Amino acid sequence: MSNGRIPQEVIEAVLKHHDIVDVVGRYVHLSKQGHYMKGLCPFHSEKSPSFTVTPEKQIYHCFGCGAGGGVIQFLMAIEGYTFTEAISGLAKEANLDIGTYAQADGHVQQNPEKTKLLEAYELAGKLYQYILKNTEQGKQAMQYLRSRGLNDKVIETFGIGYAPPQWDTLAQLLERRQFPLPLMEKGGLISSRQDGQGYFDKFRDRILFPIHDWKGQLIAFGGRAMGDVQPKYLNSPESILFHKSRSLYNMHLARPAIRKLRKLVLFEGYVDVIKAWESGITNGVATMGTALTDEHADVIRKQADQVVVAYDGDSAGQNAAYKSIPILEKAGVQVQIAMIPGGKDPDEYITSQGSERFVREVIEAAVPSIKYKLLYFRKNYKLQEDGEKLRYIQQALKIIADIPSPIEREHYVRDLVTEFPYSYESALQTLNEIRLQAEKNNKFGDNKDKAWNNVMNDGTPRERSPSLYRAYHNAERQLLAIMMYDREVAHYVERELGDQFNVDAHAALAAYLYAYYAQGFEPNPSSFMAMLQEADLESLASSLAMMGNSHGVNDQVIDDYIREIKKYPQQQLIERKREEMIRAERSGDITRAAQIGIEIISLEKQLKSS
Structure with a gap:
């Protein structure tokens, strides 16, 4: 049994070195409740804990949204890792060498266009940094940055560069390095000329702020004009790498501090983040001049429990701060608003009043969202x-x-x-x-x-309690739950029932269990779930694993479950026959109705004797 190119034996070795409570505890505040650990689910907004971690079984399951799995599934869900990335990261933490198995598995291998674009953006970033620091063309841009209070160290930390005024500096370099120029245009680095004869650079005569994804990969640029050129700020267009609605500037550098504090400071622009970083605010990110979206809020919720919104102090900034409150609170984070006097933006305030006052009088003095709403309407x-x-x-x-x-x-x-x-x-x-x-x-x-x-609990829960399932459906769930903990039962069910489960997802899960035990593996829900790599099946398996097998299981119970499952197709057939008989009666075909009635009696006898 293997997952892509990583054998199950390797996966089990990695899992043995990690306790799910430790891994989940990095992201979720867990408290002990009997044999379980409980906390607020990081995957949806909730007011009371429905997220459960079971140390004994090494699994997690949310009874609210249905998310569930083991350590690997948790990291994939919360960090956006591929299966291989999650395994590799866990192996690295445990100082395990998984060697060639850490190669990208076939079905999650990265899009070659995406890989090529990432290489091109990395090259472009180095080019623009070199031009800023080492050329005559970059001197004016460097002077401008220093006049804004940015020193060489911070320029290096944030990879700031400069695109020269020439039309095709980057385009020529990309062509020399044999990057496919149509793809480079698609990725937002260059544009094609109107006559179709060649390409020119997307950014010219602008200071460039590299935009990275949360992994630290360069995916876009934000370009600022130094003069009166419009637009003042120009971002890379949307591409297969860059999505403005969910990308946050500086998330890759700020994540360690955000995780440690469980608190994030939200700014509007690049320089605000950078100046705040120099002031000691290392948990700051920015929406890059775009309006805050639900997608942004979901990204934030996975990293932080609290958000301080530090938008500009002018009316536009304060209106944007007000609009951000319901978006963030809907995602499930606690919101505070930093109020900057004099209509200044964070950059201006730090420059005029100093870092210490900014931290003490703006960030630490941020007011709760309710108080801000009262002040906002008061004016x-x-x-x-x-x-x-x-x-x-x-x-x-x-x-x-x-x-x-x-x-x-x-x-x-x-x-x-x-x-x-x-x-x-x-x-x-x-x-x-x-x-x-x-x-x-x-x-x-x-x-x-x-x-x-819903606190009032009037809504329909996503996951029904077993008592609400039909008899055959509940029998299948109970049987699968037992099979996850008992190899002998699984072997018996395979012989007696095979693939005759009536619910497709149950049949799929049973097939995986048969294969898992056929490889000689011991019952282990976390290890079993690691091989599934399908969100719906992982959620189902975690739900079943929470049921366990300690509910009076014996041979008779197992046989009863199997009998109930086998009965259902015959029950359906009888139901269809009854409907057919009614149609025959209504159409006046009494002879046909009588024949069907005899067939129904025969089927019912077979059902009783089974």
Whole structure:
């Protein structure tokens, strides 16, 4: 049994050196609950823990979204690794040499166009850095960067470069190195001339900020003009490497600090991130001038529990910060907003006020999202006028009413009545009326998009409890759960039932189990799941593995399950015959209806005797 080119024996050797609690614990805060470890699922937004890690079985399973598997599947899901990358990373951590097996397995081998583009971007990055540091053309750009407070060390750290004003500096180099120029155009490095006679560089006379993916591979550039050229900033176009809606600048360098702190600082631009880095904020990333998306928020949620939004202090930046709150909170992170006085952006504030004040008075003084919302709306009202004041209080109470915690609601209501001459009781009564009306309007739960995560529990769960399955379906699940822990039972089921499982996914899982045991492997859910490499089957296997096999299993129980599974096709046939008989009766074909009735009686007798 092997996965691509990596034999199962090698996979088992890697798994033996890693405890799933240790690996998952790097990303999820786990607390002990009986024989299990529980925490908030990193793969979906939830308010109460449904993510379970079982040390004894070396598996994880989320009862909310259905995600599940072993150590390898967890790393693939949370880091975006291929199977081989996950195995190689775990082997490296354990100082295991898996040699030639670490080659990319055939079905996950990287797209050759993507590989070529990555090589081209790496070459382009080195070219632009060389031009900035070592040529006459780069002197002006270097002077500009230093005038912005960027020293040689930080320029080196972030790989900043300069694209000269000539039209085809990069295009010529790519052609000399025999890179396919049509592909280079497709990847956003060059553009074709209108007459079709050759290519020219995408970036000219711009300072270039390399954009990397989370692995550190250069995938795009952000180019800044030094003069009054428009646009001021120009990003690489979308390509097979670069997707603006989910790429975050500096994630590759910031990830260690983000993971350690479980906190991320979100900026708007490259220089803001770089200046903050110099100020000691090494967990900063940027959306690169594009609006925050749900995809960005999902990427952030996998790395952090808290986000400080540090957008520009002008009205556009603060509007963007306000819009980011529901996107981030929907993803399941706690949000704070950093407020920069004077309409400055982070870069300007650090330059004028210094790093220490930026950290202390802006980042560390960031306010909770609710407080920011109150301040954000407050500026729209003329509070010296009674009518405007009442309108603001009504608006503020609507915002406070959305807070799930009663203590937090009380805190903000008391803050409100301390400032304005109204009683706490009247404010609280109005608040409760707002909440009551909201509950009437939203009686189907608190999270309609994800019904399985509703506190009110009115939504349909993704994974039904066994009692809700039909008899044959539940028998198949129970049987597979036992087979995952008992090789002899698996062999018996293979002889007596084979591939006669009625649910396709169950039949597939059974086939994998037969093959797994045929290779002589011992029962081990984590090791078995490592060979599946199919998300739906991994989720199913983890769900079944959580059921275990400690529920009064004996030969009679196994035979009963097999009998129930074999009965179902005959039950379906009888049902179809009954429908056929009814159609014959309605059409007046009494003779045919009688014949079918006899067939049904015969089938039912066979079913009872089986």
